[in-house]
Amino acid sequence: MRNKLKLKRRYGLGFKITSMYILVIIILMSGFGIMSYLKSVKMLEEGLKDATFEIIEQLELTIDSYFKGIEESFTAVSYQQDLQQVLDNPESVERMLKNFEGYIKAHKDIKSIYLGTKDKKMYLYPAADIKEGFDPTVRPWYKQAVASKKLIWTDPYIDEDTGKLVISAAIPIYNKSANNEFVGVLAVDISLETLTKMANSIQIGAKGYPVLIDRNGHIMTHKDMKLIGKTVPVKIVADAINKSKEGVVDYKFKENGKLYDKFAVYTTIDRLGWKILVIMYMNEISGKVKFILESVLMFSVIFLLVGIVVSYLLSKSIIKPIEVLVDGMRKIKGGDLTVRCNINSKDEIGELAKDFNTTASELNKLIKQVKGVVDEVTSASQNLAATAEEVSASADEVANAVEEIANGATEQAADTEKGVRIVNRLAEKIVELNTSADEMLNSAKEIMDVNTSSMDLVEELKDKTEKNDEAIKRIEKAIIELDSKTKNIGDILDTIASISEQTNLLALNASIEAARAGEHGRGFAVVADEIRKLAEDSGSASDKIKEIITEILKESKNTVEIMKEVKIRSKEQSQNVFEVNKAFGLISESIEKIAGKIENLYEFVNDINKDKDLIVDSISSISAVSEQTAASSEQVSASMQQQVSAIEEVAKAADKLNGLAMNLEEEVNRFKVE
Numbered sequence: 001m002r003n004k005l006k007l008k009r010r011y012g013l014g015f016k017i018t019s020m021y022i023l024v025i026i027i028l029m030s031g032f033g034i035m036s037y038l039k040s041v042k043m044l045e046e047g048l049k050d051a052t053f054e055i056i057e058q059l060e061l062t063i064d065s066y067f068k069g070i071e072e073s074f075t076a077v078s079y080q081q082d083l084q085q086v087l088d089n090p091e092s093v094e095r096m097l098k099n100f101e102g103y104i105k106a107h108k109d110i111k112s113i114y115l116g117t118k119d120k121k122m123y124l125y126p127a128a129d130i131k132e133g134f135d136p137t138v139r140p141w142y143k144q145a146v147a148s149k150k151l152i153w154t155d156p157y158i159d160e161d162t163g164k165l166v167i168s169a170a171i172p173i174y175n176k177s178a179n180n181e182f183v184g185v186l187a188v189d190i191s192l193e194t195l196t197k198m199a200n201s202i203q204i205g206a207k208g209y210p211v212l213i214d215r216n217g218h219i220m221t222h223k224d225m226k227l228i229g230k231t232v233p234v235k236i237v238a239d240a241i242n243k244s245k246e247g248v249v250d251y252k253f254k255e256n257g258k259l260y261d262k263f264a265v266y267t268t269i270d271r272l273g274w275k276i277l278v279i280m281y282m283n284e285i286s287g288k289v290k291f292i293l294e295s296v297l298m299f300s301v302i303f304l305l306v307g308i309v310v311s312y313l314l315s316k317s318i319i320k321p322i323e324v325l326v327d328g329m330r331k332i333k334g335g336d337l338t339v340r341c342n343i344n345s346k347d348e349i350g351e352l353a354k355d356f357n358t359t360a361s362e363l364n365k366l367i368k369q370v371k372g373v374v375d376e377v378t379s380a381s382q383n384l385a386a387t388a389e390e391v392s393a394s395a396d397e398v399a400n401a402v403e404e405i406a407n408g409a410t411e412q413a414a415d416t417e418k419g420v421r422i423v424n425r426l427a428e429k430i431v432e433l434n435t436s437a438d439e440m441l442n443s444a445k446e447i448m449d450v451n452t453s454s455m456d457l458v459e460e461l462k463d464k465t466e467k468n469d470e471a472i473k474r475i476e477k478a479i480i481e482l483d484s485k486t487k488n489i490g491d492i493l494d495t496i497a498s499i500s501e502q503t504n505l506l507a508l509n510a511s512i513e514a515a516r517a518g519e520h521g522r523g524f525a526v527v528a529d530e531i532r533k534l535a536e537d538s539g540s541a542s543d544k545i546k547e548i549i550t551e552i553l554k555e556s557k558n559t560v561e562i563m564k565e566v567k568i569r570s571k572e573q574s575q576n577v578f579e580v581n582k583a584f585g586l587i588s589e590s591i592e593k594i595a596g597k598i599e600n601l602y603e604f605v606n607d608i609n610k611d612k613d614l615i616v617d618s619i620s621s622i623s624a625v626s627e628q629t630a631a632s633s634e635q636v637s638a639s640m641q642q643q644v645s646a647i648e649e650v651a652k653a654a655d656k657l658n659g660l661a662m663n664l665e666e667e668v669n670r671f672k673v674e
Contacts, residue, residue: 017315018308025307029300048205048280049248052265055204056278060267063195067271070107070190071151074169077103077113078186080512084175087117087183099512100125111159111166111191115173116142117184136185145170145185153272156192156214158229165192165220165228167272196221208280213241215273232277237264241275321349325356332360371669378662 077083080099082092100113104125114124116136124130136142144152151171159166170187174180199210199221212220217238219227232238240249246267253262261282266275321343331339339360343353 015315017318018311020311022304022308022311025304029296029303032296032300048284049263049265052204052208052278052280053248056210056265056267056276059202059210059278060269060276063274063276064269064271066195067153067269070110070169070188071271073103073107074186074188075151075171078171078173081177083115083186084173084183085177086115086123087119088175088178093123097123097125109191109194111162111189113186113188115184115186118182121184141168141170141187142185145172145187146182155216156218156220159189159191162191165196166190167192192220204278205280206284208278208284211277211279213275213277217242220274234264237266237277240264241266241277318349321345321353325349325353328356328360332363338364 077099080096082089082095082099085092086096096115100123103113104110112124112126112128114122114136116122116139118137120135120137122130122134122136141152141154144154149172151169154168154170156165156167158164166189168187168189170185173183173186175183195212199212200223202210204210209223211222213232214220217231219230219232222228227233232241234251234253236251237249240247248263248265250261250263252259254260262279263282264277264279266277268275324341324343328339328341340357341353343350345353
């Protein structure tokens with residue numbers, strides 16, 4: 001019995017409350033952790049792609065500015081008068097070549113500059129052997145420039161002498177002083193070595209790298225030298241860059257026997273038709289995702305431990321008064337009607353304890369009344385037996401009276417039996433009353449469970465709402481700072497553009513002055529000094545751009561984290577509101593159950609009161625019969641001898657009545673009353 005009781009307590013209401021609370025916390029934290037993990041991965045991927053887009057746009061701007069500067073300086077050379085009059089004035093040839101020399105010295109990436117005239121002559125600097133019969137007018141660069149009537153760029157190609165990647169620019173020359181007479185085509189060969197080194201030296205993120213692709217889809221720069229000159233090896237990437245000017249492509253690629261998840265961000269340099277492609281590895285975000293996952297797990301464990309402690313304390317505060325009530329009902333079941341439950345709480349359990357005490361008091365009064373009736377019956381039966389002994393000497397004279405006594409005794413026995421049945425019914429009502437009390441107890445438990453859960457959920461809803469407000473304020477601040485930094489970038493870019501224009505003009509002036517002054521040109525030194533100062537200003541502005549971009553990236557990341565927190569808090573708040581509504585619905589149902597059980601209890605008490613009245617009536621009937629017996633005994637006192645046998649029967653009936661009364665008294669004495 002004790003083992004069963006311990007087992008019930010071990011898996012009782014307290015255990016259920018704690019288990020339910022822990023289960024809810026585990027479910028909520030698991031869902032929160034999974035959603036946070038997936039959302040973090042997605043947002044980090046998007047953030048990495050956005051940051052890569054910004055980098056590739058800056059790279060595209062740098063390359064475009066580089067070739068734009070070459071175009072402007074090259075176009076300026078094409079406007080030189082000596083160049084335009086080379087067909088009409090032989091002296092212009094020497095001055096033209098001097099200008100070529102100055103131009104080459106001012107631009108280290110330009111390997112050669114040459115002019116192919118319409119009369120099939122070729123002027124080249126630095127000087128080189130030209131095969132006899134060489135016709136520049138049939139060369140592709142010549143034809144393309146003549147056809148377009150403006151500056152054109154050729155496709156990159158491998159220089160036969162150096163074996164390095166080279167690109168050529170060509171522009172048609174017209175003599176302005178001779179009604180724009182066509183002279184020929186001026187062209188330059190530009191080494192892409194500097195551009196290639198710059199691209200190969202750029203590392204984006206941990207392992208990301210850029211790739212330059214020409215307009216025909218051939219790779220110009222790549223960290224794997226074996227791929228230079230070949231087409232893009234990944235079909236999905238090749239198809240994407242052929243279909244659109246810019247975009248992002250996710251794909252898988254096998255390196256060193258291992259499959260990697262990658263993505264490629266690409267854009268187009270409109271001036272050349274080239275594609276800039278940046279290759280990034282998805283696993284660069286794995287470290288950040290791991291940190292987020294560890295943080296979620298740590299907070300889940302903390303919340304679980306706090307939940308266990310809180311649920312244990314709450315279950316103890318609920319179970320203690322309920323245990324007092326259960327103990328009181330067990331004592332009533334054992335017959336102790338003096339027990340009272342001292343519970344002073346103002347909730348439903350307090351009301352239940354108050355009704356319990358009232359019921360116990362009423363039962364106590366009823367049993368005391370029943371005991372009084374039993375004592376009277378016992379006393380009457382004993383008096384009857386004594387009377388029978390006294391009249392035994394005159395039994396002959398009271399025969400008739402004895403018959404009446406016998407009849408009265410029979411009626412008295414029937415009434416007594418009826419009293420026994422009533423007492424049995426009383427016992428049944430008490431059992432039903434006990435059952436109703438158990439049901440009331442279960443309803444009270446449900447009310448307390450739901451009430452406790454509702455209080456926790458309402459408090460949690462309040463906390464999540466406050467956190468949501470804080471997150472929104474931080475988002476607003478981050479966005480304002482990001483906007484401010486973006487404006488600074490625009491101002492600095494304007495400064496760089498202005499310096500670039502001045503630098504190009506000064507470079508042109510320097511080359512012209514040097515060509516005119518020859519070796520004695522001091523003006524070239526002054527112009528060269530100005531070029532150096534402007535170049536320093538341009539470098540300073542570039543540094544500022546890098547700092548601003550770094551700050552923008554930090555602010556962008558901050559904004560992403562804040563938005564993640566806002567979404568999580570908002571979702572949790574909606575879930576908690578739903579749980580609160582559900583909990584209060586359960587509370588309403590439990591209260592209705594308790595009201596019904598209390599009503600049944602009062603009905604049972606009324607039935608017991610009615611049965612008590614029946615017992616009183618039966619005892620009154622027994623008393624009336626006894627009075628009739630006494631009267632008959634007085635009438636037949638003279639004939640006592642005739643009634644000996646009848647008096648013996650009366651004595652037996654009296655003994656039987658006394659036995660029944662004693663049995664009834666034993667049953668009633670089982671109850672302990674005040």
